[in-house]
Amino acid sequence: MTRAQTRGHLSERTRWAIVVAFAIAMAWLEAASVFYIRALVDRIEPYQAQPLPINDALGRVELWREAATLVMLATLGLLAGRTWRRRVGYAALAFGAWDVFYYVFLRFMSGWPRTLMDWDVLFLLPLPWWGPVLAPISIALVMMLWGTLATQSNHPATDARWAWACAWTGIATALGVFMVDAWRALPGGRDAVLQVLPTTFNWPLFCVALLLMALPMLHQVAALSIRKS
Numbered sequence: 001m002t003r004a005q006t007r008g009h010l011s012e013r014t015r016w017a018i019v020v021a022f023a024i025a026m027a028w029l030e031a032a033s034v035f036y037i038r039a040l041v042d043r044i045e046p047y048q049a050q051p052l053p054i055n056d057a058l059g060r061v062e063l064w065r066e067a068a069t070l071v072m073l074a075t076l077g078l079l080a081g082r083t084w085r086r087r088v089g090y091a092a093l094a095f096g097a098w099d100v101f102y103y104v105f106l107r108f109m110s111g112w113p114r115t116l117m118d119w120d121v122l123f124l125l126p127l128p129w130w131g132p133v134l135a136p137i138s139i140a141l142v143m144m145l146w147g148t149l150a151t152q153s154n155h156p157a158t159d160a161r162w163a164w165a166c167a168w169t170g171i172a173t174a175l176g177v178f179m180v181d182a183w184r185a186l187p188g189g190r191d192a193v194l195q196v197l198p199t200t201f202n203w204p205l206f207c208v209a210l211l212l213m214a215l216p217m218l219h220q221v222a223a224l225s226i227r228k229s
Contacts, residue, residue, distance in 0.1 A: 027101035089150025096144035170212025
């Protein structure tokens with residue numbers, strides 16, 4: 001049996017396990033990289049002005065590292081899935097597992113975050129994203145659940161266009177919640193954006209966004225339950 005044939009005979013459960021294992025290992029590397037950077041610039045606790053000095057070489061490298069991370073997760077999904085739906089599902093699964101275990105490992109390495117309500121600068125592209133740790137973990141769990149359903153279900157696709165339209169609306173809304181403070185600071189220039197420290201998080205709007213993002217998963221669960229009954 002050739003290597004290609006062996007790959008083709010991997011069960012979806014095996015593929016799921018391989019993707020999760022890769023994402024967990026990648027989460028350790030991500031946490032280690034962030035730990036090194038934050039220790040170097042004295043930013044173990046990210047909730048302070050200018051969480052990363054992105055106006056020098058270190059900042060440019062960090063921006064490209066974030067972009068490279070997204071490419072790696074997307075590539076993993078493309079390689080693991082045999083249909084486009086499963087490819088997207090595996091990419092979502094990998095992203096979710098990577099994000100959850102990133103915080104687990106960062107806590108192990110640095111003692112931070114102390115609680116799920118600690119503020120974190122989640123991303124820097126195109127503007128800094130701010131939010132309590134619980135927020136990205138909630139999204140990551142939804143991605144893991146939908147990714148598991150999308151890759152492990154043998155039933156035909158049960159996604160509806162309306163559910164995905166709602167999901168994309170939820171994604172846009174969540175991004176707005178994360179970046180609203182940086183957006184408001186834009187008229188003051190980049191320095192003003194880097195000094196932003198949010199004091200409140202719009203949990204009601206975020207919860208609405210999270211529910212909208214979860215609709216494809218909830219719709220699929222409902223459809224599968226009807227089929228089984």
